[in-house]
Amino acid sequence: MKLQFVTSGLRTTTQDLGRPGYTHMGVPTGGALDRSALQYANNLVGNALATPVLEIMLSGPHVRCLEPGRVALVGRGFSLLLNGAQQTYNCAVSVNAGDELVIKSSGNGCRSYLAVSGEWQVKRWLGSASALRVGSHELLPEAVWQSGDVLTTRDTSVKPWPSTMLPPQPAGNLVRVLPGPEFDWLDHRGRSQLLSKPIVVVDPSNRIGLRTDTQIQLREDKRDTEMVSSGVQPGTVQLTHAGQAIILMRDGQTIGGYPRVLQCVNQSLDQLAQIKAGDELMLSLIDS
Amino acid sequence: MTSSRTFNMTIRPFGDSALLIDIDAGSTDASSDVVMALHTQLQRQPIAGITSATPSYNSLLVSFDSGRVRQNVLSTKIHAIADTIDVKQIPQGNQWLLPACFDEPYSLDYAALEAELSRDWQSIIDCFCSIEYRVHAVGFLPGFTYLGHLPNALHCSRRQDPRAKVPSSSIAIAGTQAGIYPFDSPGGWRIIGRLPFPVFDTWADQPALFQPNDRINFKAVTSEEFKELEQQPALSMIKQAGSQ
Numbered sequence: 001m002k003l004q005f006v007t008s009g010l011r012t013t014t015q016d017l018g019r020p021g022y023t024h025m026g027v028p029t030g031g032a033l034d035r036s037a038l039q040y041a042n043n044l045v046g047n048a049l050a051t052p053v054l055e056i057m058l059s060g061p062h063v064r065c066l067e068p069g070r071v072a073l074v075g076r077g078f079s080l081l082l083n084g085a086q087q088t089y090n091c092a093v094s095v096n097a098g099d100e101l102v103i104k105s106s107g108n109g110c111r112s113y114l115a116v117s118g119e120w121q122v123k124r125w126l127g128s129a130s131a132l133r134v135g136s137h138e139l140l141p142e143a144v145w146q147s148g149d150v151l152t153t154r155d156t157s158v159k160p161w162p163s164t165m166l167p168p169q170p171a172g173n174l175v176r177v178l179p180g181p182e183f184d185w186l187d188h189r190g191r192s193q194l195l196s197k198p199i200v201v202v203d204p205s206n207r208i209g210l211r212t213d214t215q216i217q218l219r220e221d222k223r224d225t226e227m228v229s230s231g232v233q234p235g236t237v238q239l240t241h242a243g244q245a246i247i248l249m250r251d252g253q254t255i256g257g258y259p260r261v262l263q264c265v266n267q268s269l270d271q272l273a274q275i276k277a278g279d280e281l282m283l284s285l286i287d288s
Numbered sequence: 289m290t291s292s293r294t295f296n297m298t299i300r301p302f303g304d305s306a307l308l309i310d311i312d313a314g315s316t317d318a319s320s321d322v323v324m325a326l327h328t329q330l331q332r333q334p335i336a337g338i339t340s341a342t343p344s345y346n347s348l349l350v351s352f353d354s355g356r357v358r359q360n361v362l363s364t365k366i367h368a369i370a371d372t373i374d375v376k377q378i379p380q381g382n383q384w385l386l387p388a389c390f391d392e393p394y395s396l397d398y399a400a401l402e403a404e405l406s407r408d409w410q411s412i413i414d415c416f417c418s419i420e421y422r423v424h425a426v427g428f429l430p431g432f433t434y435l436g437h438l439p440n441a442l443h444c445s446r447r448q449d450p451r452a453k454v455p456s457s458s459i460a461i462a463g464t465q466a467g468i469y470p471f472d473s474p475g476g477w478r479i480i481g482r483l484p485f486p487v488f489d490t491w492a493d494q495p496a497l498f499q500p501n502d503r504i505n506f507k508a509v510t511s512e513e514f515k516e517l518e519q520q521p522a523l524s525m526i527k528q529a530g531s532q
Contacts, residue, residue, distance in 0.1 A: 125490060
């Protein structure tokens with residue numbers, strides 16, 4: 001099918017499961033921040049689960065269908081209008097040439113994913129169609145949609161049977177964490193400041209990392225220690241010199257020089273995708 | 289296989305999907321040798337379940353799919369591989385002589401560094417250009433190049449307030465490290481100069497120009513020479529035969 005962007009929304013990007021295996025070149029794995037939403041959306045339209053989708057945040061696009069096909073919107077924070085009529089969330093929607101789709105921000109959450117039936121005819125870098133912005137530079141500019149652009153898919157999918165795959169459930173704001181390599185750089189006071197009360201996510205928070213309003217001091221003998229740079233990963237909680245906890249996201253750096261005090265469990269990464277500036281979250285240590 | 293290791297290696301869980309391997313071989317260079325040898329061996333002899341490996345100065349972060357391999361099994365396999373590595377097997381890097389301009393407007397932090405190091409700019413640059421640097425890691429951003437050892441006289445602090453935009457190809461120092469920024473990006477290191485060519489090309493066979501174990505010497509050029517070199521970047525990348 002073919003979709004043309006009438007307006008692109010604030011930042012609508014192509015995302016898939018990213019490009020694992022290149023962190024030794026400084027290239028993050030990246031890809032859709034909410035993997036369960038990506039897979040469920042693709043399942044609804046009859047695509048292979050790893051097919052690219054549109055990742056939508058803050059303000060959504062308005063697209064015109066040039067050819068018939070199926071779409072599905074999954075995630076949080078947006079609703080789908082077909083020719084002005086609101087559609088049920090987490091459902092495949094059949095569209096015809098001339099139909100207008102508007103993705104409108106609504107409710108809690110941060111990101112939604114639009115699956116489009118068929119094989120996506122898009123440019124890939126290191127095996128992935130995912131957009132990646134480094135500073136102000138787009139490494140794959142074709143993956144950032146602008147008004148006027150046309151998305152083409154080769155219609156290979158069949159109308160899916162009813163599936164028993166369950167839609168992703170809202171996960172709330174309690175995030176499970178494990179001690180990071182420099183966890184013992186925190187004293188009792190620092191640990192309780194970070195772990196025993198809600199912390200607030202602040203701007204700038206994006207695909208690279210979530211910043212928080214914390215001001216946490218390291219153990220006294222570690223305050224002036226400059227760490228030798230070492231590997232970090234999505235979900236690593238770093239503490240800056242100013243005491244700000246930053247949770248790295250999927251487009252985050254691969255090596256860092258700040259103490260890695262906590263590590264969010266892998267399963268919580270999808271949950272973090274739906275947290276935005278102004279939201280509270282609670283880090284909860286898994287007893288080991 | 290009995291261990292005849294000349295280094296200490298600790299493997300710790302880092303969350304539920306990664307292991308952090310810390311290496312201590314006595315010096316940064318010796319530890320870096322071991323990290324590179326271990327990383328090379330993991331690439332030649334992949335262990336099922338590993339999804340990526342991120343080497344740095346004295347550590348290797350190994351991410352894995354917990355649905356394919358258990359943490360303790362992976363740890364045992366890495367220990368076994370560590371017993372077989374030979375630092376003489378590390379791929380020999382390229383040898384570079386890189387022209388760089390350390391004058392304004394490229395030396396963004398020169399005044400702050402003169403004050404912090406209590407030296408004049410010319411002596412700082414002479415000191416910086418007096419030694420050969422080894423590429424210890426590529427990371428942080430795609431193509432960001434981590435260099436060591438910065439001469440003791442140049443060890444310095446990071447900026448209190450990181451810059452929102454460090455220009456691409458900037459040369460920077462912080463702590464005991466030096467580095468090269470591949471893209472316009474935020475950064476907290478002290479900017480001392482710039483290279484007249486890009487260091488990361490997305491569509492090249494080898495996107496990152498510099499690789500771990502490359503050796504780099506810097507040669508100061510005037511801003512006039514810099515501008516000329518920017519026009520013909522191929523001429524300015526002087527790669528020497530890696531014969532040492």
